[in-house]
Amino acid sequence: xxxxxxxxxxxxxxxxxxxxxxxxxxxxxxxxxxxxxxxxxxxxxxxxxxxxxxxxxxxxxxxxxxxxxxxxxxxxxxxxxxxxxxxxxxxxxxxxxxxxxxxxxxxxxxxxxx
Amino acid sequence: xxxxxxxxxxxxxxxxxxxxxxxxxxxxxxxxxxxxxxxxxxxxxxxxxxxxxxxxxxxxxxxxxxxxxxxxxxxxxxxxxxxxxxxxxxxxxxxxxxxxxxxxxxxxxxxx
Numbered sequence: 001x002x003x004x005x006x007x008x009x010x011x012x013x014x015x016x017x018x019x020x021x022x023x024x025x026x027x028x029x030x031x032x033x034x035x036x037x038x039x040x041x042x043x044x045x046x047x048x049x050x051x052x053x054x055x056x057x058x059x060x061x062x063x064x065x066x067x068x069x070x071x072x073x074x075x076x077x078x079x080x081x082x083x084x085x086x087x088x089x090x091x092x093x094x095x096x097x098x099x100x101x102x103x104x105x106x107x108x109x110x111x112x113x114x
Numbered sequence: 115x116x117x118x119x120x121x122x123x124x125x126x127x128x129x130x131x132x133x134x135x136x137x138x139x140x141x142x143x144x145x146x147x148x149x150x151x152x153x154x155x156x157x158x159x160x161x162x163x164x165x166x167x168x169x170x171x172x173x174x175x176x177x178x179x180x181x182x183x184x185x186x187x188x189x190x191x192x193x194x195x196x197x198x199x200x201x202x203x204x205x206x207x208x209x210x211x212x213x214x215x216x217x218x219x220x221x222x223x224x225x226x
Contacts, residue, residue, distance in 0.1 A: 034214055036217075041220075042220075043204055043217035043220055044157075044204070044206075044215075044217040045217070046214040046215070049214050090156060090157070101159055101162065101172060101173075102147070102159065102215060103159075104156040104157040104158075105156055106154065106155065106156040107156050
């Protein structure tokens with residue numbers, strides 16, 4: 001069965017610093033990979049997604065993620081964080097075509113300090 | 115307004131009562147989903163639907179019932195609420211796997 005691991009429960013970063021949130025998945029073939037962001041009291045918003053092709057994908061709000069098959073990872077990055085980036089971030093995976101079930105990691109809470 | 119809406123946004127009920135959470139989307143997306151979000155568990159899929167009149171169980175379906183008579187609506191019913199069903203419930207929709215899912219604002223349910 002597919003699974004997603006986000007090793008970091010909580011990360012604190014200074015405003016203007018770079019950010020990397022880790023995500024590892026367990027699935028035999030190349031899955032569909034997603035990153036979502038959830039602001040307090042809100043629903044989830046899709047940041048970016050990867051299915052195939054270029055392993056570095058660009059998303060909204062200045063985020064990017066890199067798919068590394070050899071490491072089964074799909075880490076999220078941002079060169080310079082803003083206070084408004086404080087939120088919960090979820091990595092998610094869907095198995096290959098025919099399986100509509102999205103499996104989420106447990107999330108990483110990002111705190112931004114001035 | 116276009117998008118995906120959930121009602122009510124907040125609900126307090128008592129153990130044993132029936133509760134229905136509503137979800138409505140205006141995009142005519144084929145797929146709709148119900149998740150619950152609990153601290154330490156992330157989001158877990160309760161039920162999903164690939165089209166009207168087609169539903170299937172997710173990871174945690176026990177105690178829940180869904181129906182989908184119209185493409186745009188996907189209500190979730192707790193037939194006899196239990197305290198363990200206290201949670202935040204999210205509805206989502208998508209046109210396809212590749213498009214990703216769009217989420218509603220959530221319903222915070224408390225079962226006393």
